[in-house]
Amino acid sequence: MTIPVETLIDGLARTLTDAVLPDVTSRFARGQLFAVVDVLRNLRDRLEVKAALYETEAASAAAALERAAAALGREAAAARIAEALAAAPAGPPAERTAALRAALVAALEAIDALPEELAAPARAAIAEHLAAQTMREVAVLKPSLLGEISKG
Structure with missing residues (x-):
């Protein structure tokens, strides 16, 4: 978040x-x-948050949604995911990223209704994006001052 x-x-x-x-x-x-x-x-x-951070997240989210839709083949959930992806604006980066985050939530909701053997590959595509995004967000954090804080 x-x-x-x-x-x-x-x-x-x-x-x-x-x-x-x-x-x-x-x-x-x-x-x-x-x-x-x-x-x-x-x-x-x-x-203002750096546009590059939004652009990287958006590219990763879009790729994850494409992989999830492809994994579902002809399922109705695949069409819903593809529609959510297509509905995301091309820019500005912050708006595209926000729309793709919402599309990821919609995709997970659509996938959740499917049998596990069908849902697993699509869910894995989104999970890979979320894990990579977590690492990208952690990578921009500065080193903690907890040691200095604890000294008072």
């Missing part, structure tokens, strides 16, 4: 002001904290 950048930044600013600020006693540290909150609030509406 992807959380919108705006929601993440709002949560960060709220956490800093509601949970952290009350325990900051130094005037200098409070000033620094307010400066960080100010920067976050001003960046909120200026940040």
Whole structure:
């Protein structure tokens, strides 16, 4: 699940002001904290997720949907998957990705109604995409500061 950048930044600013600020006693540290909150609030509406991340996810999702539909052959579920794939807009990347995510959900719902021996190859195609997408999302994360956090 992807959380919108705006929601993440709002949560960060709220956490800093509601949970952290009350325990900051130094005037200098409070000033620094307010400066960080100010920067976050001003960046909120200026940040945009890199289009390349959406494009990569969309290409992978489209390929997975194509493989799932092909695995189902002449089943009605294959036609529903192909229709959902065809309905996804060509762009912009964020909108295409959102439509393909919805198509993946629709595909899984269609596949779920099928006998397991027929559904397994189609489900596997989607599962491969989801696993690869999880790894792509983890790959862009920065190293954790948990060690420093635990030191206080």
